Amino acid sequence: MLRLFVALQLPAAVRERLMGLMGGVSGARWQSDQQLHLTLRFIGEVDETRAEDIDSALRALQFAPFQVALAGVGLFGDTRKPRA
Secondary structure, eight states: OEEEEEEOOOOOOHHHHHHHHHHHOTTOOOOOGGGGGGEEEEEEEEEEHHHHHHHHHHHHHOHHHHHHHHOOOOOOOOTTOOOO
């Protein structure tokens, strides 16, 4: 089973800025530059055949370029013990 989600790759300048903000949290596991993305939709666990079908459907999408603005960062989980 594969865990799938739909995401956008962030521009290099945004990734650089986010990488610069990482730190200062004891015990945190920070992500690498290549792992930074903006999740649009979590799909969940699917088998490989279904994953290929989803991949084909997503590759067929066409849309005009658009702007995205980041207004801050946050976390998942309790502020005393965040998960992400």
